[in-house]
Amino acid sequence: MLKTCEELKQLVEAALRKAGASQRQASATAVALVIAEASGLPSHGLSRVAMYAAHLRAGRVLGDAVPVIRSERASAVLIDAGNGFAFPACLMAVEEAISRAGKTGIAIGAVTNSHHFGMASYHLDAVAGAGMVGIACGNSPAAMPAAGGKRPIFGTNPIAAIFPREGHAPLSIDLSLSEVARGKLMVAAKKGESIPVGWALDAEGNPTTDPKKGMDGSMLPMGGVKGAMLALMVELLVTTLTGAHYGAEADSFFVDEGNQPRLGQAFIVIDPGALAGRQVYGERIEALLSAILVDDGVRLPGKRRFDLVAKADAVGVEVPDAMLDSIAALAKGA
Numbered sequence: 001m002l003k004t005c006e007e008l009k010q011l012v013e014a015a016l017r018k019a020g021a022s023q024r025q026a027s028a029t030a031v032a033l034v035i036a037e038a039s040g041l042p043s044h045g046l047s048r049v050a051m052y053a054a055h056l057r058a059g060r061v062l063g064d065a066v067p068v069i070r071s072e073r074a075s076a077v078l079i080d081a082g083n084g085f086a087f088p089a090c091l092m093a094v095e096e097a098i099s100r101a102g103k104t105g106i107a108i109g110a111v112t113n114s115h116h117f118g119m120a121s122y123h124l125d126a127v128a129g130a131g132m133v134g135i136a137c138g139n140s141p142a143a144m145p146a147a148g149g150k151r152p153i154f155g156t157n158p159i160a161a162i163f164p165r166e167g168h169a170p171l172s173i174d175l176s177l178s179e180v181a182r183g184k185l186m187v188a189a190k191k192g193e194s195i196p197v198g199w200a201l202d203a204e205g206n207p208t209t210d211p212k213k214g215m216d217g218s219m220l221p222m223g224g225v226k227g228a229m230l231a232l233m234v235e236l237l238v239t240t241l242t243g244a245h246y247g248a249e250a251d252s253f254f255v256d257e258g259n260q261p262r263l264g265q266a267f268i269v270i271d272p273g274a275l276a277g278r279q280v281y282g283e284r285i286e287a288l289l290s291a292i293l294v295d296d297g298v299r300l301p302g303k304r305r306f307d308l309v310a311k312a313d314a315v316g317v318e319v320p321d322a323m324l325d326s327i328a329a330l331a332k333g334a
Contacts, residue, residue, distance in 0.1 A: 038312035043183025105274025120160035121174035172302025178219035238264030
């Protein structure tokens with residue numbers, strides 16, 4: 001069924017409110033999930049509503065949490081999400097980082113005691129809107145082994161970056177450090193579909209094409225050892241600097257009962273004007289992109305996402321009836 005983004009936002013918000021989220025928590029989370037759905041990333045979109053509602057009811061997320069600044073300096077700020085949803089805290093961290101980078105040239109806004117932060121690149125759209133370069137990363141419950149290991153220790157630990165362009169949509173780069181995002185296994189499991197070999201291992205460390213076995217086992221890192229090293233880097237950045245849980249201390253998102261994950265996120269914002277200058281930045285990025293686009297078939301990162309969002313704003317988002325019915329039931333308290 002075709003629904004406008006505003007209709008979907010109101011429906012998701014109502015479902016989260018019914019499960020116990022405050023207006024602030026529900027609204028920020030609903031916007032993020034709807035934009036992910038509109039961006040063509042259902043694994044981080046409406047499919048998460050039931051999970052989020054279950055976490056609220058089980059106390060894994062505190063619906064009345066209010067993010068606060070725990071510590072700060074001129075170019076750094078740590079936001080405590082208070083075991084609420086990640087989105088209000090991440091919004092606050094990014095806003096603070098943009099403001100501080102405008103004064104000092106570079107800033108970091110980090111978040112602790114947080115939850116699933118969804119599509120990493122979503123949080124950077126405001127950074128590009130301010131004409132700045134942004135980097136985002138976050139950890140998640142253990143899903144990948146360390147290099148040479150079999151036991152899940154790191155999350156899929158997504159990273160993203162955004163680079164603004166004058167008169168064009170920004171470059172938006174977003175990837176999890178597993179071969180694929182774990183949410184893709186969740187979607188495949190719900191649809192009863194198999195997954196390709198190379199995505200996951202079962203609980204015994206064997207390759208599997210069964211998404212349920214993969215969710216009970218571990219994800220394979222992108223690029224083998226190199227992906228595992230990048231996952232370690234992210235894990236260290238968002239836990240040692242924030243006091244957040246590392247992935248193996250957080251229970252899976254894909255179960256209703258469990259602990260409060262207390263995860264970490266970090267957002268680095270850079271003002272091009274503080275270095276070679278905005279004019280040089282603009283000239284150099286366009287020169288590089290012109291060279292890249294000489295080859296046929298090259299698609300700039302983020303273009304598809306921004307095109308899909310623009311289409312969704314104009315005509316709405318096609319959502320399966322069963323998904324809408326499920327969220328509507330949650331909004332009624334079923």
